[in-house]
Amino acid sequence: MVVSPKIAPSMLSSDFANLAAEAKRMVDLGADWLHMDIMHLALSKGYLVSRYSRVYNSLCYSGRHFVPNLTIGAPVIESLRKHTSAYLDCHLMVTNPMDYVEQMGKAGASGFTFHVEVAKENWQELVSKIRSAGMRPGVALKPRTPVEDVYPLVEGETPVEMVLVMTVEPGFGGQKFMPSMMDKVRALRQKYPTLDIEVDGGLGPSTIEAAAAAGANCIVAGSSVFGAPEPGKVISLLRTSVEKAQPIT
Numbered sequence: 001m002v003v004s005p006k007i008a009p010s011m012l013s014s015d016f017a018n019l020a021a022e023a024k025r026m027v028d029l030g031a032d033w034l035h036m037d038i039m040h041l042a043l044s045k046g047y048l049v050s051r052y053s054r055v056y057n058s059l060c061y062s063g064r065h066f067v068p069n070l071t072i073g074a075p076v077i078e079s080l081r082k083h084t085s086a087y088l089d090c091h092l093m094v095t096n097p098m099d100y101v102e103q104m105g106k107a108g109a110s111g112f113t114f115h116v117e118v119a120k121e122n123w124q125e126l127v128s129k130i131r132s133a134g135m136r137p138g139v140a141l142k143p144r145t146p147v148e149d150v151y152p153l154v155e156g157e158t159p160v161e162m163v164l165v166m167t168v169e170p171g172f173g174g175q176k177f178m179p180s181m182m183d184k185v186r187a188l189r190q191k192y193p194t195l196d197i198e199v200d201g202g203l204g205p206s207t208i209e210a211a212a213a214a215g216a217n218c219i220v221a222g223s224s225v226f227g228a229p230e231p232g233k234v235i236s237l238l239r240t241s242v243e244k245a246q247p248i249t
């Protein structure tokens with residue numbers, strides 16, 4: 001296996017009022033990437049996502065909102081970039097990713113991961129634009145989206161370089177890991193031995209073994225890192241688990 005572990009604390013769980021200091025703290029503690037969640041405005045209450053997700057999703061799409069939360073955008077990435085040279089792994093939970101490519105590139109984003117659910121028609125153009133804007137393209141999929149939907153994006157002429165398998169419904173930190181998503185990770189790893197496969201949602205000491213064994217190498221972790229008395233130990237445990245499961249050759 002030639003993929004290397006990338007441990008990416010989710011800055012959604014950090015103290016936004018001290019973002020630069022939080023970013024430095026994570027990098028000093030061994031983080032490889034900083035995971036930045038870019039989300040659109042809410043239409044409704046978060047619990048609707050899990051209880052009535054189909055209805056909720058269609059409401060979101062028709063209302064041009066992707067998740068029931070509001071976080072940060074390019075201005076915050078631009079400010080943070082002045083304080084760190086770290087890889088900013090940006091996950092865009094938005095319905096119109098194309099509208100944000102230029103501004104995210106200029107702001108200093110390193111990776112731009114969009115959702116396959118909203119890019120079925122224009123992903124080739126989107127991936128080209130992301131590359132031209134100097135960022136690394138990735139594609140994400142929500143728990144209800146079949147893994148087969150991303151295959152064309154990995155195999156196309158302008159392929160994405162990472163697949164992000166959501167292991168919770170996107171929108172909030174602190175949710176419970178969905179072990180059934182590991183079937184998607186396994187299928188991807190079997191098909192694409194060198195692809196970066198990221199998992200996001202509910203990752204921590206009690207769930208990393210399952211994710212690493214399935215073949216994930218990029219690990220996003222929010223509450224398990226920021227909520228730990230010693231976040232550095234969690235980062236290092238996550239890395240060791242990935243290394244053990246997938247020795248780098």
Ligand SMILES: O=C(CO)[C@@H](O)[C@H](O)COP(=O)(O)O
Nearest residue numbers: 170171173174201202222223
């Ligand atoms: O994208 C998201 C949530 O939509 C994630 O990045 C969360 O921020 C992960 O947080 P934890 O589940 O690790 O607390």
